Amino acid sequence: MNQQVSGERAGVWFQLVESKRMFALAFQQFLSEEGDRVGLLKQALYTGGVERATALSVIPHLPLAERMQLFPDLVFFASSAHGSIQAFRDIILALPHDWLLAHIEREAEPLLREGTYDEYRRFLELYHQLDRDLTLKLARRATAQADEDIQEAGADFLDKLGVK
Numbered sequence: 001m002n003q004q005v006s007g008e009r010a011g012v013w014f015q016l017v018e019s020k021r022m023f024a025l026a027f028q029q030f031l032s033e034e035g036d037r038v039g040l041l042k043q044a045l046y047t048g049g050v051e052r053a054t055a056l057s058v059i060p061h062l063p064l065a066e067r068m069q070l071f072p073d074l075v076f077f078a079s080s081a082h083g084s085i086q087a088f089r090d091i092i093l094a095l096p097h098d099w100l101l102a103h104i105e106r107e108a109e110p111l112l113r114e115g116t117y118d119e120y121r122r123f124l125e126l127y128h129q130l131d132r133d134l135t136l137k138l139a140r141r142a143t144a145q146a147d148e149d150i151q152e153a154g155a156d157f158l159d160k161l162g163v164k
Contacts, residue, residue: 117149
């Protein structure tokens, strides 16, 4: 199959290929240079849009110590529903399991203290991927809340865990 690609489409293709090459070079340079990568990435996360998307593609490649520095921000973004939530969860869940278990509640607590259904549901979803006991603890806490929607989220996860 020897089809000719139109000149316009070929031009866009080569532009795309060149952009990918330039991205790869910049990506490599960003990761190899010293400087405040964490500060830049934190700012990008809060800027949103293409900056957030770029940060989410870079963060998994950072040294562990730098990913850990971003942990409070990652937890914040994992606490509410948005299009990138799974990317935030994936980065969080890639951290060392024991370290994560030792730190997640401390970061989640301020968000849950005044939390709505959304925060409770998002943390229950994350905890469910992380640890059964942690999920159970938060689900029971949710069922004890005054808000019926939060209670429902807790009951849903108690059901998922097979707990009455």
